[in-house]
Amino acid sequence: MKINVTQTYLPPQEEYQAYLKKAWENNWLTNRGELVEELEEKLRAYLGVQHMTLTTNGTLPLQIALKTLEIKGEVITTPFSYVASVSSIVWEGCTPVFVDIDPEYWTLDESKIEEAITEKTTAILATHVFGNACHVEAIQSIADKHNLKVIYDGAHCFGVQYKGQSIFNYGDVSTCSFHATKIFHTGEGGAWFTKDQELQDKLFYHHNFGHKGQEAFHGLGINAKMSELQAAMGLAVFDHIIEISEGRKKAVAIYDELLEGRDLQKIKLRAGTSPNYHYYPVVFKSEEELLKVQKALNTENIYPRRYFYPCLEELDYVVANNCSVAQEISKRVMCLPLWESISPIDQQQISKIIEACL
Template identity: 65%
Template structure:
């Protein structure tokens, strides 16, 4: 069975050796030595000033909204994983959808200003499949209208744009370290900011508001990463170059053998991480036909992202024709570190013969 993705598992002895440090210390949660080590190594690898590791990739989004004091309306994309929208609603704000660029698949920055109202407090955009938004244009709009910017960079690990980590853009960026991601801690995530004051505020938020064992700085929740998760991250990180190079080669193989399908356009100036391989069919009927052919061979791509989030039952409906069209005909093909070239060629042959 070939799934859309597969977890990279480091050598078990390497994981166990790291985990033994937590066992020997008798400390497996509450920001132990392994979490601190992982944060420092991520700072070095990503070349960013502030990293706060967390237990999943959704809590950082919720905390970003809380820490920035956002209220009212938040402009966002309809083409993302559901957590991007549900987080806004969960925090008592209103998502205002702006349609996407038909090739980059990120929020269309030329349509943002028209959606701004007196109730708008922020822009929450997604670097789709690790493909950067138009960050410079978004920053200019935000400064002009005094808005905050949060980036859902769930797929953005290792991506750089114009020589800088994608996590450096915006007031806050977030990432998922879920088992399906390029870099993972089993479950996990992180939050990034260039502001030390904001980092301190986020720290209190993610640890019940603690300022020492008996003093509380403010309201908080429990979003801390455990030592078990950090150990996995420390065991995976040394392999990240190998993981990314393998994925890059497989993407090139797909590209060379799927010339009749639309694909993601990577923004100029980007060093991409090859996190997913989305293809675009001419319509939903063609997609469903190809999906069925692949499933018959026990190959399971994923309709990702689907549906367009402006169609969710708990949001105010707004027409986003490009996002709705893309969501109806986009399919992510299998892509992971040890996927064989023969399987990729088989997938391409099934698709090409079925078109």
């Protein structure tokens, strides 16, 4: 049997159908129906956030945040992230300026941000890498000093807390992905989060064509609304979120035990961060060693994934900034297969293959 880097959690089909039945009874499939509103209410309570809006995918919230905050010119960001972080900046007509990452935390190195700021800089877009919190206090201090907006890409951060509160409560806007590969998912989907009511209202208008009621408009907008079909999946998955989280936590503990003492670098969790066990990334001594392990695993029908490779500085529509740490880690990092019900026997096999290659 093929073992991929992750496996989508599928709730019992009858539970999904029960939620879909509500949509059928309401004859309402889109335009913020009962299921979307129910899911938002449950997620706000579970995550401990003030304002959030569900969207049809996890990239649109980044683009809408940039548009709503009226970001122009240069945006300081990380080259160690999924491509959506940078493509959203370019898509909105801004210029990404890369700052290197911390060699232990793998998040944007806050000590290097100020030297990259120019008169054209208007925002910082940082990624909480693999659910590990950025140094949000330092970033906010820099933003306040230079009058910059802060957007966090928290695609990997569902359920993560930092110093006792949701990681989504930091920055002007935070975003999350609810893609099928995530801990919590709606098939495709996402959300933005903010603590500012006025900003929330503006973001909301932008995600629904600018509609202010049926016959009036409030500025420019786009269609980013989540459908009832997506929300039904989210509600069915949410009913199992505790068992999903606990299953992943146990699987991570097994990997920790199996790989203890191996010459592998692991991400350093920032103090105050509660993990969500979304990924299990390891960094090898060299790219050659990684490729050797990858080949050996593939031979046994096991397919880990190289997150985040290649380094985003290599995209042909950006300007590189010689972020040597990000470039080096991106060549040597690999995420091992992980989901809530992965077999410990499969984990043992993966560990043995890695051990044999080191």
